[in-house]
Amino acid sequence: MVIRPPSRTDAPVDDPRAADLMRRLTHALVCAAADPALSGVLLLDLEPRLVAPVARLFTHLLAGSAEAARPPVVLGAADRDEDLWTRTRLRQDTHGITFSTEPGPLVDTDTDTGTGTGGGPAPLVVVPDLARLSVTGMRAAVQLLGADVAVVERTGLRRTLRPRARWLAACRSADAGRLSRHLLDRFAVRLSAAELRLPPPDELFDALPAAWRAAGRGVAPVPVTDEALTRVRELLGPNAGVRRELALGRLARTVAALDGAPAASDGHGETAARLIGLTVSEPPRGPQDGPAPPDDGEPPPGGAPRTVSARHRGERDDRHRARRPGTLLESGPAEGVGSAPGPVPAGPGGPFPEDEAAGPRDFVPLRAPGRRTSGPAAARGTVIGTRRATDLRDLAWVRTVREAAVHQRLRRTDRFTVSPVDLHGNVRAGAPERVLVILLDHTCRGDDWDWQDALTPFLQWAYTSRATVQVIEVGAADAADELRAGSFAARSVLDPRVLAALYRPAGRATPLAHGVELAAQALRRTFRQHGTGPAEAWLVVVTDGRGNVPLRASHSGRLTGEVAAAGVEDTVEAAARIGAMDRTRLHVAVVDAAREPYGDLPFVLADSLGATVAEGRAGGTGER
Structure with a gap:
């Protein structure tokens, strides 16, 4: 991939680390846009000012062009169930004001399996700070990310969805240890963006290959070989868990599909591991393995250039010299007999900082903290939902009127009537008690x-x-x-x-x-x-x-x-x-x-x- 020099000094191409990070980030976003199974992208230690440019680049990739890009849905600390799943509409007609419950932003972003709606480019959900996301937003991410089908049941709404939205979240590595592992494992693509320098998104998008710019339309799936799956397990280690293995395997499959390969091999697994920031050690080779594949420095068709570190390049040159005719292989250091060598640790900038968290972890991070349910304190705090009222304090007026409007025809009254069964009260987030x-x-x-x-x-x-x-x-x-x-x-x-x-x-x-x-x-x-x-x-x-x-x-x-x-x-x-x-x-x-x-x-x-x-x-x- 050839990227034109940026017009600003935000992304100096003469810095190898900044250029490599920018290339890996772009490649990761392309893979997430191409495969719905990679719907969650988590960027660690991303500067807050870069959230908007990265989201803009992601929307361009999902839409295939800057003109067709849809504005993202932004989630924060104050989002409630009623803000995410449903919305109430008031309309004026010949019979007066009518109320209707319509799908909310998270439902609009996905395909309704019953009606077939939800066409166009896949939408984007942006979480600027995952650690400060409301419990409602975290539960929504756990329910939708990586799911083939999701059932949403709220008052006035019942939908069976096929999630197609992509999620882009940012989080500090120091805060990752306090989040739920169920939430973190839903993000299949993760990489550290602590030193990211990004040119203008429009220029970066125009510099991508045509196959990458069209990744939002999807790619034809390719099979994954047994060697690739074995290599993925070696790279992650025995205690990685099924979700991490699936995420890295799917990423390797998408990398192979973008490269035009007939199947995902172990080399694509290593490319996917380097993409998210894992340190890859080359597997031991013997004389019977044959010569290593040549590396002419050219990128594969429709793909990104292969990155080889100086250490790996030196080891590869040593193998070439050792396998020339007339030379003998020198004996290396002794290795123990047993299982294959374990994975090389990713270091402080790895994609799984929650494994190295030193502080204590919240026992129930997806559960809202307890609070008083009676007295004056119950009427304070941010409204996070509604429920049937047990008294006349802190009534939810919109929900009450909406419930009454549903039953007006059955009651056959001349005037708009509100019955006690229609009364609903607010459910509020607990203030610090x-x-x-x-x-x-x-x-x-x-x-x-x-x-x-x-x-x-x-x-x-x-x-x-x-x-x-x-x-x-x-x-x-x-x-x-x-x-x-x-x-x-x-x-x-x-x-x-x-x-x-x-x-x-x-x-x-x-x-x-x-x-x-x-x-x-x-x-x-x-x-x-x-x-x-x-x-x-x-x-x-x-x-x-x-x-x-x-x-x-x-x-x-x-x-x-x-x-x-x-x-x-x-x-x-x-x-x-x-x-x-x-x-x-x-x-x-x-x-x-x-x-x-x-x-x-x-x-x-x-x-x-x-x-x-x-x-x-x-x-x-x-x-x-």
């Missing part, structure tokens, strides 16, 4: 104390109650500004950033007063944002109380004059604002670092916070 705020003073930990043991009860509470987490850090060596505290919010303790925050090295400055001020602001914002606030919140402060940065220095970013006890006094004053908060739902704990001298400072801080003191470690450790 449990909040954990952790303030970590890295300068109090030292090298002889693992404070994770002291924090484990609080982290376990946050995990079991599905609490959101706010982490505030002071005194870290790699802080952006050592005179100020840093903070970040996480949806749960399973966020990898929470575990990383527990083991940062200590710095010099301790802006403890600024950290306490940030904790007070976070709690005040939480209680104000959700009306009456969460049902329960915990503030956990891990410190020795020795703040050596005054609050004015944290606000101005400059440290002038003597510090003395100003940092400690500002800390106690900022803590008094938290001590005045509502204690029916807010619990505060100070974990004593047991540092000497000034070992009473954590207790002074706890008195100002109105907190209990938890023992972090027994005994003092002297000066820091």
